[in-house]
Amino acid sequence: MVLVLVLSTPAFADITTPQLVNKMRAEITEIGSIGVSGNLNRIELNLSIPQEDSYQKIESFEVSDNNGLCSGLCSYKFIYDKFGNKLLNINWEKQANDINFKIKFIISVNRRYSVEKKTNQEFLKPTSLVQSTDSEIANIASNARGTDFEKIAYLSKWINENIRYNTVYSDINIPAKEILDVRVGVCKEFSNLLVSFLRNLGYYSAVDVGYVHPGKIYTSGNFQPHGWTEVYSNEGIISDPTWGEVGYLDATHIKFATFPDSSWTFSSIYSIGYGDFRVILKDTNVSVNLLNYEESPILSFRSEFIEDKVWEGYAVLKTDLTADRCLLTRMDIRSCSSDGEEFLQKITRENITYFCNKKSVFTIFKIPDLQKNMIYNCPVGVLVYGGDQKNIPLSLSNKELGTTKLTVDKNTASPKEVITVSAADSYIFSSNGDYGSERLEITAPYNDFKVYSYKNGALDQRSISIILNNPLNISLTSNDTFYVGKTYAIIVNVKNLLETSQDIAVNFRGQIKKDRISDLKTFSFNFTPQNGDDNLIQIVVSTSDFSTTLSKQVTVMEEKGVENIVNGLFQAIVNFFKWLFSLFKF
Numbered sequence: 180m181v182l183v184l185v186l187s188t189p190a191f192a193d194i195t196t197p198q199l200v201n202k203m204r205a206e207i208t209e210i211g212s213i214g215v216s217g218n219l220n221r222i223e224l225n226l227s228i229p230q231e232d233s234y235q236k237i238e239s240f241e242v243s244d245n246n247g248l249c250s251g252l253c254s255y256k257f258i259y260d261k262f263g264n265k266l267l268n269i270n271w272e273k274q275a276n277d278i279n280f281k282i283k284f285i286i287s288v289n290r291r292y293s294v295e296k297k298t299n300q301e302f303l304k305p306t307s308l309v310q311s312t313d314s315e316i317a318n319i320a321s322n323a324r325g326t327d328f329e330k331i332a333y334l335s336k337w338i339n340e341n342i343r344y345n346t347v348y349s350d351i352n353i354p355a356k357e358i359l360d361v362r363v364g365v366c367k368e369f370s371n372l373l374v375s376f377l378r379n380l381g382y383y384s385a386v387d388v389g390y391v392h393p394g395k396i397y398t399s400g401n402f403q404p405h406g407w408t409e410v411y412s413n414e415g416i417i418s419d420p421t422w423g424e425v426g427y428l429d430a431t432h433i434k435f436a437t438f439p440d441s442s443w444t445f446s447s448i449y450s451i452g453y454g455d456f457r458v459i460l461k462d463t464n465v466s467v468n469l470l471n472y473e474e475s476p477i478l479s480f481r482s483e484f485i486e487d488k489v490w491e492g493y494a495v496l497k498t499d500l501t502a503d504r505c506l507l508t509r510m511d512i513r514s515c516s517s518d519g520e521e522f523l524q525k526i527t528r529e530n531i532t533y534f535c536n537k538k539s540v541f542t543i544f545k546i547p548d549l550q551k552n553m554i555y556n557c558p559v560g561v562l563v564y565g566g567d568q569k570n571i572p573l574s575l576s577n578k579e580l581g582t583t584k585l586t587v588d589k590n591t592a593s594p595k596e597v598i599t600v601s602a603a604d605s606y607i608f609s610s611n612g613d614y615g616s617e618r619l620e621i622t623a624p625y626n627d628f629k630v631y632s633y634k635n636g637a638l639d640q641r642s643i644s645i646i647l648n649n650p651l652n653i654s655l656t657s658n659d660t661f662y663v664g665k666t667y668a669i670i671v672n673v674k675n676l677l678e679t680s681q682d683i684a685v686n687f688r689g690q691i692k693k694d695r696i697s698d699l700k701t702f703s704f705n706f707t708p709q710n711g712d713d714n715l716i717q718i719v720v721s722t723s724d725f726s727t728t729l730s731k732q733v734t735v736m737e738e739k740g741v742e743n744i745v746n747g748l749f750q751a752i753v754n755f756f757k758w759l760f761s762l763f764k765f
Contacts, residue, residue, distance in 0.1 A: 224448050234290070267396065389404075491549065659733055
């Protein structure tokens with residue numbers, strides 16, 4: 180007898196995935212009102228608007244108020260804030276009545292692959308929300324190894340898997356250290372935490388704020404506020420840790436501004452008048468209407484079961500991912516259902532994976548007890564975000580359970596060390612994407628992983644622990660107090676903790692010194708603070724696959740302030756003696 184089971188979720192054809200959107204046009208309307216009373220000479224309103232760059236363009240816009248299109252006593256221009264964000268500046272002259280305003284934009288957005296490099300000091304320093312110098316932040320960040328992309332993708336994946344999304348936190352801002360304590364948040368928290376990790380590693384990075392279409396896969400509804408991150412590494416990498424996009428950003432992301440953290444003021448108002456006057460900016464509202472869009476996959480994949488006819492034990496699905504770039508993506512893999520529940524029990528968690536060009540991902544299902552003399556046809560649905568969606572057939576029929584025994588030559592290893600794995604007459608695969616049969620040599624990755632052997636439903640596994648030794652020790656020597664405009668020496672000592680020599684780079688504010696060290700090396704940098712807020716000394720030391728940072732907050736004073744203090748003390752002493760001598764006058 181044959182029993183055909185169905186997929187446990189609605190057909191994937193009914194699900195819209197924003198990650199597929201590579202081009203989009205939308206109409207954005209910003210409306211609001213200003214309460215006016217008294218004698219006013221001028222009202223000035225600054226509004227955040229969609230930004231323009233190589234991926235996002237404003238095709239047209241118009242500004243209007245109670246009297247129609249802005250003209251006469253109403254005028255406007257574009258200005259920029261200190262972070263380079265373009266703002267719309269609207270001015271009204273001699274207004275006696277309340278103002279209702281409307282701004283309408285038509286924009287086009289393309290899928291993003293990179294960002295322009297920015298080196299604002301604010302994008303490297305800690306803030307009240309981005310606590311990049313915290314010890315717990317530093318400890319987690321230190322586990323990110325490899326290339327720039329691998330570090331950023333690892334930390335984005337860590338956040339996506341360890342921080343739970345909860346809309347209760349939509350209207351508050353939580354500092355990074357508190358996020359690690361409560362392990363919940365929304366896009367703001369995801370982005371602030373990622374930027375905290377990245378600045379600790381020495382990356383200039385920032386939070387983008389804007390709007391995004393959630394798609395049916397997340398929720399039903401229209402565009403909603405959202406935040407993601409820009410990382411100003413050598414190649415400029417984009418990351419949305421909430422949605423699991425790294426190396427690209429789908430075209431439903433509409434960028435309004437870039438800031439050091441998620442603190443965002445959408446609008447501000449100023450006024451000039453005389454006598455008793457009052458100006459109140461009432462609620463502003465932004466609505467986004469999707470005009471049209473195009474879809475295309477950013478990656479392709481092929482899925483198949485290692486053995487598609489099994490009876491008991493386990494079934495293993497192998498998915499080969501292919502792309503023309505480095506990226507992080509998510510996979511939603513679900514088995515057929517029985518009585519509303521998934522028939523096969525997935526023992527590996529939801530797959531979030533990153534790779535360059537190609538990678539294999541293995542999903543393991545536990546097969547339940549089956550009735551004899553039955554054949555079960557159980558399709559498995561595979562949805563790769565940014566890719567396609569497919570149903571993969573699986574037949575469960577009466578067949579003898581195989582046997583497999585896995586051996587490894589070591590249970591602990593250092594990154595890049597070779598591990599030999601063997602299992603007679605069996606397939607071999609790893610959670611890191613390695614695949615072979617009977618004997619396989621695996622180059623150890625940067626993080627713990629598992630290896631498996633598989634045959635006719637039988638599964639054996641071993642866990643491999645990766646030892647991440649700190650290859651360097653650094654120390655920093657400097658003054659604790661500095662004066663604006665004066666130049667001081669910053670001394671950095673770097674000690675090699677490995678038995679072999681290492682090529683290192685020491686970076687202080689763009690001053691980069693490189694050397695090959697075998698023991699201890701001292702580096703000297705010049706530091707000239709520009710103002711009282713220029714008070715963070717941050718040294719980044721890196722090898723080919725490791726970065727570490729040492730930060731120090733110092734006191735920066737204006738020299739003239741010190742002179743005034745000295746002069747004030749001197750004058751006080753003079754006045755004291757004048758008073759004292761006056762007591763002895765006859």
